[in-house]
Amino acid sequence: MFANVLDRFRALALSLLLIAAVASPALAGPFEDAVGKFANDEFSDTDEAIGAVATSGNPLAFAIISALQDGRLMADPDSKKVYVTQPDGKIIDAVTAEQVASLPAAAAAVRLNNRLRRTVEAALGGLTLLSPDPAKRIQAAQSVFKTHDEAMLPLVDDALKNETVKAAKLAFTEARAAILLFKPDATDVEKLEAIATIKARGDQEAMALLTGLTGDQPAAIVSAAANAKATIQRSLSLWSMVQNAWYGLSLGSVLLLAAIGLAITFGVMGVINMAHGEMVMIGAYVTFVVQETIRTSYPHLFDYSLLMAVPLAFIVAGAIGVLIERSIIRFLYGRPLETLLATWGLSLVLQQAVRTMFGPTNREVGNPSWMSGAFELGQVTITYNRLWILCFTLAVFAILLAMLRYTALGLEMRAVTQNRRMAASMGIATSRVDALTFGLGSGIAGIAGVALSQIDNVSPNLGQSYIIDSFMVVVFGGVGNLWGTLVGAFALGIANKFLEPVAGAVLGKIAILVLIILFIQKRPRGLFALKGRAVEA
Amino acid sequence: MLTQLTHDIATPLSRRRWLAATAGLVLGLAAFTNAKAQETIKVGVLHSLSGTMAISETTLKDTVLFLIDEQNKKGGVLGKKLEAVVVDPASNWPLFAEKARELITKNKVSVVFGCWTSVSRKSVLPVFKELNSILFYPVQYEGEESERNVFYTGAAPNQQAIPAVDYLMKDEKVKRWVLAGTDYVYPRTTNKILEAYLKSKGVKQEDIMINYTPFGHSDWQTIVADVKKFGSTGKKTAVVSTINGDANVPFYKELGNQGIKATDIPVVAFSVGEEELAGIDTKPLLGHLAAWTYVQSIKDPANEKFIKAWQAYTKNPKRVTNDPMEAHVIGFEMWIKAVEKAKTVDADKVIDALPGIEAKNLTGGTSTMLPNHHITKPVFIGEIKANGQFDVVWKTPGLVAGDAWSKELDGSRDLIGDWVGKKCGNYNTKTDKCGGQGS
Numbered sequence A: 001m002f003a004n005v006l007d008r009f010r011a012l013a014l015s016l017l018l019i020a021a022v023a024s025p026a027l028a029g030p031f032e033d034a035v036g037k038f039a040n041d042e043f044s045d046t047d048e049a050i051g052a053v054a055t056s057g058n059p060l061a062f063a064i065i066s067a068l069q070d071g072r073l074m075a076d077p078d079s080k081k082v083y084v085t086q087p088d089g090k091i092i093d094a095v096t097a098e099q100v101a102s103l104p105a106a107a108a109a110v111r112l113n114n115r116l117r118r119t120v121e122a123a124l125g126g127l128t129l130l131s132p133d134p135a136k137r138i139q140a141a142q143s144v145f146k147t148h149d150e151a152m153l154p155l156v157d158d159a160l161k162n163e164t165v166k167a168a169k170l171a172f173t174e175a176r177a178a179i180l181l182f183k184p185d186a187t188d189v190e191k192l193e194a195i196a197t198i199k200a201r202g203d204q205e206a207m208a209l210l211t212g213l214t215g216d217q218p219a220a221i222v223s224a225a226a227n228a229k230a231t232i233q234r235s236l237s238l239w240s241m242v243q244n245a246w247y248g249l250s251l252g253s254v255l256l257l258a259a260i261g262l263a264i265t266f267g268v269m270g271v272i273n274m275a276h277g278e279m280v281m282i283g284a285y286v287t288f289v290v291q292e293t294i295r296t297s298y299p300h301l302f303d304y305s306l307l308m309a310v311p312l313a314f315i316v317a318g319a320i321g322v323l324i325e326r327s328i329i330r331f332l333y334g335r336p337l338e339t340l341l342a343t344w345g346l347s348l349v350l351q352q353a354v355r356t357m358f359g360p361t362n363r364e365v366g367n368p369s370w371m372s373g374a375f376e377l378g379q380v381t382i383t384y385n386r387l388w389i390l391c392f393t394l395a396v397f398a399i400l401l402a403m404l405r406y407t408a409l410g411l412e413m414r415a416v417t418q419n420r421r422m423a424a425s426m427g428i429a430t431s432r433v434d435a436l437t438f439g440l441g442s443g444i445a446g447i448a449g450v451a452l453s454q455i456d457n458v459s460p461n462l463g464q465s466y467i468i469d470s471f472m473v474v475v476f477g478g479v480g481n482l483w484g485t486l487v488g489a490f491a492l493g494i495a496n497k498f499l500e501p502v503a504g505a506v507l508g509k510i511a512i513l514v515l516i517i518l519f520i521q522k523r524p525r526g527l528f529a530l531k532g533r534a535v536e537a
Numbered sequence B: 001m002l003t004q005l006t007h008d009i010a011t012p013l014s015r016r017r018w019l020a021a022t023a024g025l026v027l028g029l030a031a032f033t034n035a036k037a038q039e040t041i042k043v044g045v046l047h048s049l050s051g052t053m054a055i056s057e058t059t060l061k062d063t064v065l066f067l068i069d070e071q072n073k074k075g076g077v078l079g080k081k082l083e084a085v086v087v088d089p090a091s092n093w094p095l096f097a098e099k100a101r102e103l104i105t106k107n108k109v110s111v112v113f114g115c116w117t118s119v120s121r122k123s124v125l126p127v128f129k130e131l132n133s134i135l136f137y138p139v140q141y142e143g144e145e146s147e148r149n150v151f152y153t154g155a156a157p158n159q160q161a162i163p164a165v166d167y168l169m170k171d172e173k174v175k176r177w178v179l180a181g182t183d184y185v186y187p188r189t190t191n192k193i194l195e196a197y198l199k200s201k202g203v204k205q206e207d208i209m210i211n212y213t214p215f216g217h218s219d220w221q222t223i224v225a226d227v228k229k230f231g232s233t234g235k236k237t238a239v240v241s242t243i244n245g246d247a248n249v250p251f252y253k254e255l256g257n258q259g260i261k262a263t264d265i266p267v268v269a270f271s272v273g274e275e276e277l278a279g280i281d282t283k284p285l286l287g288h289l290a291a292w293t294y295v296q297s298i299k300d301p302a303n304e305k306f307i308k309a310w311q312a313y314t315k316n317p318k319r320v321t322n323d324p325m326e327a328h329v330i331g332f333e334m335w336i337k338a339v340e341k342a343k344t345v346d347a348d349k350v351i352d353a354l355p356g357i358e359a360k361n362l363t364g365g366t367s368t369m370l371p372n373h374h375i376t377k378p379v380f381i382g383e384i385k386a387n388g389q390f391d392v393v394w395k396t397p398g399l400v401a402g403d404a405w406s407k408e409l410d411g412s413r414d415l416i417g418d419w420v421g422k423k424c425g426n427y428n429t430k431t432d433k434c435g436g437q438g439s
Helices: A002-022 A031-040 A043-056 A061-069 A114-128 A134-147 A150-162 A166-182 A188-201 A204-211 A219-268 A276-297 A299-327 A336-358 A384-406 A408-418 A420-425 A430-452 A464-477 A482-503 A505-522 B002-010 B015-037 B054-073 B093-106 B118-131 B161-171 B185-200 B221-230 B245-257 B301-313 B323-342 B347-353
Strands: A073-076 A081-085 A091-093 A374-377 A380-383 B040-046 B081-087 B111-114 B135-137 B150-152 B176-182 B208-213 B237-242 B267-269 B289-292 B358-360 B366-368 B380-384 B390-395 B415-418 B424-428
Touching: A031 A043, A031 A073, A031 A081, A043 A061, A043 A114, A061 A073, A061 A081, A061 A114, A114 A134, A134 A150, A134 A166, A134 A204, A150 A166, A166 A188, A188 A204, A188 A219, A204 A219, A219 A276, A219 A380, A219 A384, A219 A430, A219 A464, A219 A482, A219 B221, A276 A299, A276 A336, A276 A430, A276 A464, A299 A430, A336 A464, A380 A384, A380 B221, A384 A408, A384 A430, A384 A482, A384 B245, A408 A420, A408 A430, A420 A430, A464 A482, A464 A505, A482 A505, A482 B221, A505 B208, B040 B054, B040 B093, B054 B081, B054 B111, B054 B245, B054 B301, B054 B323, B081 B093, B093 B111, B093 B118, B111 B323, B118 B135, B118 B150, B118 B185, B135 B323, B161 B185, B161 B237, B161 B267, B161 B289, B161 B380, B176 B185, B176 B221, B185 B208, B185 B237, B208 B221, B221 B237, B221 B245, B245 B267, B289 B390, B323 B347, B323 B358
Parallel strands: B040 B081, B040 B111, B111 B135, B135 B150, B176 B208, B176 B237, B237 B267, B267 B289
Antiparallel strands: A073 A081, A081 A091, A374 A380, B289 B380, B358 B366, B380 B390, B415 B424
């Protein structure tokens, strides 16, 4: 173990030397001068300073450069002194390493631009190749794979020898292959082996690497590279189908989530509810308010903010739904045109009310940590927020279905929608059921708002962008049938995502609309038409 | 009022109604003389306060009100106080024209500050021409226009898009370009100009990817995956984004989630300012770029004074400032100076007085109104910082004069706007004719 650590240290020293050899000719001069340059607030000076500090061999070099990357390197423009704010909050002088009590008032973080950020990454990359954290080693190996810098070869060889973690070993082998492929004096055998390794990797990066292979190579290598490219291309196009299907499922889940409340109010009750989108919007604003409260009062609970917002959004949107039903819609049953106009007017009122209360600008709703980022499944990038939304949608759908099937309220709802008068004569309070059904639909729209706040803007216009799509899904799936809404949403989502790469986003959307219009001509009642007496009622 | 009166006279009247009418007339006259004693100069504000564009335009309404307030504290202009007339065109393009007509004919405003989208500007143009009034338009736009009644204080393409591409080419060594935009006139024209410009710099067709999306597009998975694919050929790639309004938030979120960092594929945006960033978690956006002629973080005494006064006026210490706001600040000061120079608010005289007027901008320079009704401005490239502000990483050495007609497009290369010498907005320098199309 100890020997291993020693090895690492030796390699670290080697890497610093290597960087010294690779780095752009930095101004020769003492470490102090180089550090002082950080205070000049000029990108070219900062660039020189990074080179000089990285090659100085000073024990503070790593601390300074990683602080620079994180925006913790502070410079005082007046005294030209530079300080490192350490992660634990302590402040040290970057030259003397002495701890100081506080920063001068004028001190500001040393600025970076993208070019410098890459320089910093490269400087740190050489160091992290031997980091004790395997994830960091893999990351460093990946960046070597991309840059395939010849000077890194001994370092990679060294790292490979000591590597024990399987994934990291693979990453180093690939990085080594990339370097060998572009090394002018590598033997043909080495290059052929490298091509085989890269072919096995088989992703977009491997493709890019092979495409970048130019110059006069022996015929055997050219043909091997072409062969590998063709194989990678084939597997990539297969993966892109999988990717489209995933994107389709994900879009479908968003459509379903937005439409599922409407499937109750419009589909089951027959109310053309143009204010449905605003219920979604209200749900999103509830999320905002919950997060804002958590941010100011209980910051450690932030990751649970969505879980708290779900029931609240259901209650708030549901209550508003019941209120709307009691005060407006119940007077308009059986008059679809008036309902349409009244709910449309209502949607404008709700939008403007929210605009007055929260302002017209977008409100920031953060993603909890478990909904940020992505993971790779083969060659497909799956983002966590989309995955969670898909799961959430299916859960909401299942709960709703179970509710309609197994609870007394569900039974009453179905009875009222199937035959209102008979239900009434059986002793069901139909007007109470109406209010509750409308409230349920609105509440579910509110829940949808919680999820949609994670992928869309929280602004007063949020609902408008979903109302057309929601109606489309419900009508396409078949009015009055929840399963139809499910199938309709996923069918539209997947069709859209397979059309988009071919036709573009705008034309794709138009094509979908045209297809739906044609479909409705053929089957006016949608995919799953209700049969029986309810249809005539 | 007048039509009402003649109508009354035309119908047989009872004595009582005559009396009422006379009384009304007397009262009206009294009100009129009373009003004359404290006569004001009216300034129209034509910005959407509801609908999709309210997100951006409400701030501009507040800005004009703030500027009027400040000017009145200084005693107004020509010895009279300024009075704002605010209308709400509700993000509805035809309504813009109606409201503009209402402002000019009914409210008798001397000048209008307004519009955001190009389509709203195009919709009010005929009204301003017909009724001969003045419009100050504060937003970056696609160019290819120079009207006598309009003064363009936002950036023309050569004051935003071209410098941004130059920066990426020189400093980031970008070789492959994604031009992504919302599907309407501003992105389409800008991208046409950029495509021509890139090709003139030797960029090949296969290294340019153009993509349009509908307004309010929210599912960016496919497009971001495509960008990622396009950018992984080994050549340095950048995205030039003319994506407008709300669609930006999900776009940036998707970029962040799919792990595209600014160091790999930088995105330079022309419609994302401090105001838009206020609605996003900016940590994943660190290092992405925007091109503007003003950013809030500029360290200049005039800017700091303005921000302080603005935050005091809005009673919100976190209220941000942005580029179109500065455009209104410059435009407003230019109008005041022109009115003082012409000693009247008469539209013709003020229009003639405006070219050549100078006004301090908030970034330490002095902008000038040009004969083509555009202004000179500096151009900044800013990187998004974690606090939702921009960090200026590059700026043009001096001020850039706004071109009404792009030098990159075949149809407009030879055209100039010159309302001083030639009295023409689309003068063809090749054929020496006004109204001619370019070769």
